[in-house]
Amino acid sequence: MTARTWYYNLALSGGVAVAYGASMAFSLSLTREGAGIATIWLAGGILAAGFLLLPRRWGLATATACFTVQFAYNLLVGNPLAAAATFPALTIGEAAAAAWLARKVCGETMRLTSMSRVARLLLLVVAPATALTAILAADVFTLYGRSFNTVLSGWFYGHALGMAIMLPASLMVVRPDMVRDFRRTPFEQICLYGLVAAMSFVSVLPIRFPMPLLLFPLMALLAFRLGPRGAAVGAMIMAVVLSSLVVSLPSPPGGATWSLAERTRSFQFLIAINFFTSLATAMVIADQKRMKRLWARRTRIARAAQARAMAAGQAKTEFLATMSHEIRTPMSSIVGFTEVLLKREDLPEPARRQLALIDRAGASLLTVVNDILDFSKVEAGEVELSPAPINPRNVAQDAMAIVAEAARRKGLDLQLGFIGPVEAPVMLDDLRVRQILLNLLSNAIKFTDHGRVRLDLQAIEEPDGVLLRFRVTDTGPGVPSEQAARLFKRFSQGDSSVSRTHGGTGLGLAICRGLTELMGGKIGVESKPGAGATFWFEIPARRAAGPVREAASPEAAAPLAARVLLVDDHPMNRELGATVLSLLGCEVILAENGEEAVAAAQTSGCDLILMDVHMPRMDGLEATRAIRALGGVCAAVPIIAMSADVMPEMEAACLRAGMNAAVGKPIQIQALHDVLTRWLGEPGGVAAA
Structure with missing residues (x-):
């Protein structure tokens, strides 16, 4: 056991013993003035809560201290030695029985978070424990000349009501989660509890108005503001005030002649009704607040999960873009130069067959990369139909x-x-x-x-x-x-x-x-x-209402006679691009970065620009914006992005920068011919419909 736990148990057991002694003295003083009838016995609920909250050894020590206090008090007020020992044994046994039943019926945690749990505690714990003790006490009291029925009913009503209030109230007081949603300033709590005490006092005055009815809205207010714990403490205050006054009233409100037993029962009934209605109201409010807190927590979790999912999606997109670029860059040379070599007529047959195998392997690898990218687009909902x-x-x-x-x-x-x-x-x-x-x-x-x-x-x-x-x-x-x-x-x-x-x-x-x-x-x-x-x-x-779009046949098309500015920072890509463009009949102008591209666009009079995107010093997007800003012919020349990054975000960025279209690497002769045919046939760079 840690020192902190030891001090906690010591403080709790001491508090239980002190509260037991004070409530016992209060109830016994009323008993003496009330012809032997205990108006309400609060000590049993306090000790039962102590048994539930303390370890067994600490609980036995606390019970011993409570027995000693009650035994000494009985001797001081003049009770015989046997009676002074019997009554503490009965009350402490009652609390122990209630604690044992509570563990069996409600479990070890004793979390009173709903009225159904409170109802089980009252019906299956408090009622049986106090009823059994009432029977035993009535048998003992007959030895001192008291009426069995009077003692039985008086003991049961007083002890059952006191434990019904104090046991759940004590359990709620030590549970911080019971006040989480009902934290109020000390000033407001003092005012509300003081108002309950004052109204309890006023309700017993001989006024020709049913003043006790005013306790109900007040207890409801207490439930709304202070929750289940506030309702329990308010009922306890009401019980103390009414129990103190019931034995000293000369006559009940309205002037009716009631016996002490009748007055006791009526106020016990009033206390019980106020307590249970306010507690039920407080439980409903606490449950609503708990559900709102749970909903808010789940909303925060859902938003956090959504943020993580978006971050993961962004990370996946960036990863795919990087991998696409890194894989397609070398593949551009493999696939492109293979296609170029396969068009040569002077290749020996074994070399042609080996190149064909390389071409098939490159096509297979390209299919794998395209499948991954296509699936990523489909899964993210980024595929747009045309x-x-x-x-x-x-x-x-x-x-x-x-x-x-x-x-x-x-x-x-x-x-x-x-x-x-x-x-x-x-x-x-x-x-x-x-x-x-x-x-x-x-x-x-x-x-x-x-x-x-x-x-x-x-x-x-x-x-x-x-x-x-x-x-x-x-x-x-x-x-x-x-x-x-x-x-x-x-x-x-x-x-x-x-x-x-x-x-x-x-x-x-x-x-x-x-x-x-x-x-x-x-x-x-x-x-x-x-x-x-x-x-x-x-x-x-x-x-379809319009004519069918026919695709151009590259085989039937004439060689392209155009000046093409090819911009790429990779020497192998420039060599491959220049070779393919030459095969297609184009005059090629080369630039290694964006700055050279802007300068070449001003002086070369090119018909079309193939622009790489990822380049040092000035990337393709910045170079495109600079060329468009030149005005004149440069503002209208078709600029085609040619990059290994073929993610939708990059394509959209290219279009926003002023490019007309995008073609992905690796460079394939057929695809490049289609793009050039489309845009060189449209002066002004207007995209095809």
Whole structure:
């Protein structure tokens, strides 16, 4: 036991003993003046609370001290030795019985935070303990010539009322949580308690008005301002005042002739009703305040969790942006120079085959990076659809053409089928639809070793548009039912064992689901093990009013005769960019940083600027703003961001700085040709619709 605990127990036991002695003297003095009837016995509740709050050894010591005090008092007032010892034994036994029952009924903590707990304490603890002691006391009192019934009723009413007030009041006084929401200034507490004492005194005056009724609103005010503890202390003050006056009143209010027992019962009833109504009111108010505090705490926790989630999301975004930049920068050289070398005619066949393997490996790595970034965008709700008039048939044919080479290498038969008006133009984001199709078709080819892969497109006319249903069917191993349910979850794969033969991030189908739901559709799978699988998705589309947007064919396009300013701080990226632009027929002007870019833009007369974003001295955003501020031709020249940071935040920052579009690294000849064709064909740098 620590010194602090020892001093606490000493102070508590001393306080209990002193309070017991004072309340005992008060009650016994009333008993002497009240023809042997104890108007109210407060000491039992105080000692019972001491038994509950103190360790067993300290409780026994306190009980011994209380017995000694009461025994000595009885001897001083002239009681016989046997009676002087019997009555302390009865009252202390009553308190011990109440404490034992309280632990059995209400548990060790004794947290009186609701009226149901208080009711259990009163009905299952106070009532049985005081009733049993009343019976024993009535038997003893008959030895001294007292009436059994009078003693029984007087003892039970006085002791039960006193313990009903003092036991919960004492437990509430030592609980700091009972006053947490009812802290008031000492001045206000003194005024309220003094008002209760004064009104209790006035209520017994022989006035022809039911003054005791005024105690009810006063006790309600006490409950609102001071809570359960205030209600208990107020009832205790009322009990002391009324008990003191009941034995000295010459006659009750109204002039009626009441016996002492009748007056005692009436005031006991008044005290009990006031106590329990005010305590019930205080408990309800305390519960409301506790619920508000809990709600406020949960709100703070939710806000803190939201802040942490936002911080985590921001950290994730920054991490993905950094990793994207760091991975794409070297990949730009790997993929770009591989494409350039594959276009050479003087390569020996073994070298061409090895370069093709490098190209496939780079494409696979790029797919992994793109999957992670795409999933991050879908999960964060940052994907924005760009609907335009498209021909669904053309989208399906384009997707099949892209995967045709992969299917040919595996010896698979590609089939394409159409049902319904698939050539009618509709409003859709063709890039996102094609992304879903390519993911499903690539998976089907990857997991099918022999047989066929078939794509079916069905257009279903509806009153408000067209429902497009795509089905990709393969003759692969199929998907077990227990795995099908988790295929569309993030980082989930049909085969996650160490012996799996196919790689992947497990994000492709999750991205497909996110994009499909974003377009208002749904996606699913139908499969039986060993019988292939059918992945399907359907999306609603509005009918298009305008013409279908046709994509330019790079193979058919003439070489680009344009002066392009290429700005990049990385020497390898500048060499690669210059090589690719030369292959496309462009005259290239090089700049290593933003300052050189601003100077070159003033003097070179370039037709288009490819601007890296992350550069020392002056970054691409600042350089773009400086070029736009030059005015004239520089204010209208198309500026295309070319960066390994392809996060939505960076793309938005590029547009705000004055750039026209953004293209991500690694540089791919086809993608770069498309961008140049689009913007060089639009003088003034007006973005294409």
